[in-house]
Amino acid sequence: MSGSTIKFLDLQEINRRHADELKRAAAEVIDSGWYVRGERCGRFEAALAQYIGVRHAIGVGNGMDALRLILQAYMELGFMREGDEVIVPANTFIASILAIRHCGLTPVLAEPDTGTYNLDPALIERHITGRTRAIMVVHLYGRVCWSGELERTAARHGLKIIEDNAQAIGAKWDDKRTGALGDAAGFSFYPGKNLGALGDGGAVTTNDSGLADVIRALGNYGSNEKYVHEYAGYNSRLDEMQAAFLEIKLRCLDAENRRRREIAEYYCGNIVNAGIILPATNPAEAVSGDESNVWHLFVVRTRRRDALMSYLKEQGIETLVHYPVPPQDQGALKDAGYCGSAVSDAIHEQVLSLPMSPVLTDSEVSRVARVVSGYNAFS
16 A cells, blocks of 8 residues: 555545634534524525525425425325325435335335436336326436436426435536425435535425425424424424534535536546446536536446455545445335346445545545556456
């Protein structure tokens, strides 16, 4: 091994750049005496709504709650009922599917596209039944999952489109940001996300005022008026401290996403290895001026994934697998009777995430590309 270890994600360095502002904000929140649903949360919600380009942003406890609250609100409004179906990609983090299950709805797993790893719009139609009420698109790894075909399919069948935007905040499709593309969107501010809190947090965005009112109430014990509870809600609120931190970090998000695109562009142009499949099937998608991918993760594929992972560890390069076990094979879903997905299974067996963060130095990025290029993927 030559040189120091290159971290997969250096959260200490990411937050160190904002440290003075974060500490001042923390002191202000402490001194305010108001820690939940106060001024700082309101300010962040307004800033997020303006950034995404929607009427409403509601801070909630975490990303899975954001999706669950959207679905529950549609049920309260009478658009969905228990047992109704929501189409969701088979290749996603389990939270997308659990949010559906927790509402008593039925997740319908659809095959992903092998090039993008996202839901394949061309395959949605075959999964639609008389009980289908929504399509949940996941902008996986930071890449936009959207198309005119998707919009037309949803409109033709009267379906809602719910965005799982946990990994793609800041990405754009036709000059419109993810989180403003569908009927509603759920966000995660888990510390490792492109916009990460220093704890947990999430948000919902929508242009539907009626939906927003119900979601806000559901996350506050079902109440919009103190001690008056219209719905059987939850306790899922973004606290003042995290809201203050997120408002500060939101200002830097576009610059940090540009740096991620620069790194992806370098990887795509300089990793040369016939045994490794790079994530961008279209080279133009990796260039720094294209905003359709904010590169939350840079995921490669190889048939000898574990061997590559061990090799990179020996060379002082940290990697992670997103995700090693397909949702349908998880014990949490064993009673659902999901059939295996050949495409999804292959993806989960072969993917490996290389270091990707806005604080990687040029020399670290160069070293990653050089070492991955030098790996013998066939031995």
